[in-house]
Amino acid sequence: MIEVKRLVYGYQASEKPVLNGIDLTVRQGEYVALIGPNGSGKTTFVKHLNALLVPLEGSVSVDGMDTRNPRDVPEIRRRVGMVFQDPDSQIVGMTVEEDLAFGPGNLRLPPQQIRRLVDDTLAKLGLSGLAKRIPHTLSGGEKRLVAIAGVLIMKPRCLVLDEPTAYLDPAGRQRVLGIIRELNNEGITVLHIAHDLQDIADASRIVLMNGGTVLLDGAPGDILNEGEILETLNLAVPPITELMRRLREQGWSVATNVLTVQEALVEIMASLPGKKGEAHLCAGGAVEAVSHV
Ligand SMILES: Nc1ncnc2c1ncn2[C@@H]1O[C@H](COP(=O)(O)OP(=O)(O)O)[C@@H](O)[C@H]1O
Ligand SMILES: [Mg+2]
Secondary structure: OEEEEEEEEOOOOOOOOOEEEEEEEEOOOOEEEEEOOOOOOHHHHHOOOOOOOOOOEEEEEEOOEEOOOHHHHHHHHHHEEEEOOOHHHOOOOOOHHHHHHHHHHHOOOOHHHHHHHHHHHHHHOOOHHHOOOOHHHOOHHHHHHHHHHHHHOOOOOEEEEEOOOOOOOHHHHHHHHHHHHHHHHOOOEEEEEOOOHHHHOOOOEEEEEEOOEEEEEEOHHHHHOOHHHHHHOOOOOOHHHHHHHHHHHOOOOOOOOOOOHHHHHHHHHHOOOOOEEEEEEOHHHOEEEEEEO
16 A cells, blocks of 8 residues: 655755665555664654655655645545654644544534544544543543544544654553554554564564664564664564573574563463473463363
C-alpha cells in the first residue's frame, strides 16, 4: 500500500540531507516497527507518508497515489492516519467527544452520523466514560488513546504512530499496545515508531533506520539477532531476547526472536534437555506447561 523509492529529504537545502535515499514497500495488513537512534530520521520519514512533507528527490506513493500530487493529498491523508509523538498537539476539541467529531465534521457528514461515529469509536477504545471530559484533565495514556481515536474515526487503512507509548506508565502502555495489536488484527496496516524494543513484540517486520537510511529490514527474529549492531546504535535489546541469544550460544535450540517472558517459557520448555517438556501459549498470553516424563 505504501511505496517509497530513493527518498531524499533535507529541511535546509544547504545542509546535508536528513533522509538519504530510502527504499521501502509496505503491504496492506503489515505491522512494521520502525526503530533507530534519535535523529536517525524516523519522524521526518513518516511525515512523508501522508504528504506532510514531500520528497526533494525520489517518490512516495500510497495505493498508487503520488504524495506530490496536490489533488491526491486529501485521499492520501484519509488512508494514512498519523498519531503524532505529542498527543497535545493533536487534540483540538474542548471535550473528548468534540475532539473526535472534528474530523467527520470537516467532511460535513450529517450530525446523526457523526454522533454514531463518535460513540462507536469511543466504545471501541474503551473511552465511552470520558466523552464529556476536558482533554487536558486526562492521564497521559487516556490522551494518547483520544489522539488515536481522533485518527481512527476517519477509518484509515494505515495507522502511523510516532512513539505512542512515550511517557506512559506500564498500564497505559499495555493498553495502547493492545489497541494497536487489535487494530492490526482487524486488517489495518500499522507503522509503529518505537523507542523501546519491548514495545514491538507484535510487529511482523522491523525496519532499522540510521543516518537517514534503512540499515536493516526484515523479520523480527532476524533483526533482533543483530545484537552487535543494535548495541552499537544504543538500541537496548530486551533482557529476555538477550537471554535467548545466550542460551542459543550454549547450544540450546531456542528461537531468538523472543520478546516476552511467556514466549521464552515456551521456547525453554520445548528444548529442555533430558526430560521432554512442552508448553503452549494460550489465548491471552498465559502459558500452559505439559511435561512428559
Ligand atoms: N523541523 C525541523 N527543522 C530542521 N531540522 C529538523 C527538523 N525536524 C528534525 N530535524 C533534524 O532532522 C534530523 C532527523 O530528525 P527526526 O526525523 O526527528 O529523527 P528521529 O525521529 O529519528 O529522532 C535531526 O538531525 C533533526 O535535528
Ligand atoms: Mg522522532
